[in-house]
Amino acid sequence: MVEKQLIKPLADKEAHQSRFSRAYIPPQDRRVRVLESERSTDGRGAEFVTFAVDERSGGVGRRAAGDWRKDEIVGCVYPARDEVFVKRGGKYFAATLLLGKRTAAADDAVCRPARVAAADAHR
Amino acid sequence: MTRRFGKLLGSVWMLGLGVGALVIAWASRVYFASDELAPFVIEKLPLPHEDLWMAALKVHVVAASFALPACLLLSLKRMLRFPRTHRWLGRATGAIILAALVPSGLYLSLFAKGGLPATVGFALSGLIVAVAMVWGVRRARVKDYVGHRRAMLHVLAQLSVAVTSRTLLALLDAAGIDPDAAYLFALWAPVLAGVGLVEFWLVRRPHRRSSHEPNTPATRPAPLHPALGERPHGVGNAA
Numbered sequence: 625m626v627e628k629q630l631i632k633p634l635a636d637k638e639a640h641q642s643r644f645s646r647a648y649i650p651p652q653d654r655r656v657r658v659l660e661s662e663r664s665t666d667g668r669g670a671e672f673v674t675f676a677v678d679e680r681s682g683g684v685g686r687r688a689a690g691d692w693r694k695d696e697i698v699g700c701v702y703p704a705r706d707e708v709f710v711k712r713g714g715k716y717f718a719a720t721l722l723l724g725k726r727t728a729a730a731d732d733a734v735c736r737p738a739r740v741a742a743a744d745a746h747r
Numbered sequence: 748m749t750r751r752f753g754k755l756l757g758s759v760w761m762l763g764l765g766v767g768a769l770v771i772a773w774a775s776r777v778y779f780a781s782d783e784l785a786p787f788v789i790e791k792l793p794l795p796h797e798d799l800w801m802a803a804l805k806v807h808v809v810a811a812s813f814a815l816p817a818c819l820l821l822s823l824k825r826m827l828r829f830p831r832t833h834r835w836l837g838r839a840t841g842a843i844i845l846a847a848l849v850p851s852g853l854y855l856s857l858f859a860k861g862g863l864p865a866t867v868g869f870a871l872s873g874l875i876v877a878v879a880m881v882w883g884v885r886r887a888r889v890k891d892y893v894g895h896r897r898a899m900l901h902v903l904a905q906l907s908v909a910v911t912s913r914t915l916l917a918l919l920d921a922a923g924i925d926p927d928a929a930y931l932f933a934l935w936a937p938v939l940a941g942v943g944l945v946e947f948w949l950v951r952r953p954h955r956r957s958s959h960e961p962n963t964p965a966t967r968p969a970p971l972h973p974a975l976g977e978r979p980h981g982v983g984n985a986a
Contacts, residue, residue, distance in 0.1 A: 638786075642774040644767070644913045646860075647787035649920045681920055693926075713793045721792065724783040729793065 625701050626656045626675055629708045630719045637723055651679035655692065663703075667733035672700045674735065697722070700735035709735050765819050767910030772812035778805055791858055800858060803851040810848035814840055815906045822903055837887075841880055844902070849877045861930050868934040875942065876905045900949050904941030911937040 631654050638650035655678050663671040677697035699710035699719065708719035715729040777785040778801075784792075794800045817840040820826055826833050856869035883898030912933045919929035 641786055642770075643917050643920075644770050645774060645787060646913065646916070647785065648790055648860075648926065649916065681923065681926065715793060717792075721784075722789060724785070724789065726784055 625703065625706065626677070626699075626708055626719075629706075630697075630699075630710070630722065631656060631677070633723055649681065651681045651693075651696075653680040654678065654696075664737040666736055667738045669738075670702055671704060672702045672735060674698070674700045711735070761819060761822075764907050764910050765816065767914070768812070768815040768819070771909060771913070772808075772816075775808040775812060778808055790860065794858060800855070803854045806847050807851040807855055810843050810851065811906070811909060814844050814848050815909060817843075818899070818903045818906055822899070841884055844880055845877060849873045861927065861934070864931050865934060868931070868938055872905045872908055872934075872938045875938075876902050879905070897945065900945045901942070904945050905938065908934070908937040908941060911940075 635650070635654070641647070641650055643649060657676050657678065659674040659676055663673050665671055675698070676695045678692040678694045679696040680692050697710055699708060699716065701708050709716040709730055710719050710722055711717075712721065716735045717729055718725075718727045721727045777783070778788070788801070788804070791800070817836055821833060821837055821840065826836075852873045853870055856866045856873065859865035859869050861868075879898045879901035883895050883902065886892070886894035886898055915933035915936065916929060919933060920926065924932075
């Protein structure tokens with residue numbers, strides 16, 4: 625789901641991105657890692673899975689196979705609802721943000737296990 | 748032979764800066780498209796005052812799109828044949844740089860990728876531009892064209908960082924250098940090299956006399972406090 629909703633469209637978009645910019649230079653490769661083997665449940669009772677995306681860059685002096693920059697994108701997926709969220713500055717946004725669509729931050733329950741969210745609420 | 752090679756190198760350099768400035772200006776259209784966020788904007792989000800930051804970015808790109816090509820034009824030897832055009836274009840460029848480019852750039856530097864070292868790097872470059880611009884205008888007003896040229900070369904050198912740092916970023920990425928380290932190097936190296944190039948090479952070259960230069964020795968420094976009667980009046984003598 626992350627590949628389909630985020631990685632592939634992001635790569636397609638970046639193919640047209642100017643390299644002559646102060647914005648990040650698109651990586652050559654991305655890989656998705658699922659961070660937990662079991663699904664978590666958020667404060668609203670919805671199940672989600674956390675993921676991280678690693679990136680690798682370099683053309684002429686392409687890096688060794690193991691030299692990935694880890695956790696360049698982190699987020700979570702709600703398989704039942706077909707939704708992908710990414711973390712930016714401590715908040716979660718719909719993954720379409722990275723594709724250039726303006727979107728508001730998701731509510732605080734999103735991508736946070738219920739027990740963690742409850743502990744945060746009591747602080 | 749060396750002189751000819753230097754001249755060729757200079758022409759290629761100026762052409763490269765001109766093309767680079769046009770490419771940056773053309774690519775900056777994306778910041779004015781209302782339906783889609785640009786990658787440079789996306790990677791900054793979320794921002795504490797997004798509207799203010801976006802406004803600063805738009806002011807900065809518009810001001811820079813004018814300032815760098817204008818500075819390149821003003822630095823052309825041929826332009827010195829048209830002193831009035833040089834003066835008016837210089838005034839407009841100076842005003843835009845001091846009123847729009849530098850203030851917006853200083854604000855944007857607070858949110859620069861790369862943290863404090865990047866913020867300091869961008870701010871230093873901006874302050875060099877502002878100080879050199881004010882200094883250069885004052886030198887022109889007292890008809891010290893050697894000092895004026897030296898100051899304006901500093902302005903041009905720092906404005907050209909926009910092109911040279913982007914070129915370095917692309918090269919360092921192709922070489923597989925870590926993006927964070929590459930970003931800082933690609934910022935600081937052109938900023939410092941610009942200062943060094945102007946102070947230790949360009950200003951020591953034999954001076955080219957301008958067509959509107961007074962008939963006095965080119966190396967004569969202008970008096971710090973010219974007598975009132977000698978002082979040029981109004982903005983008519985500003986660069």
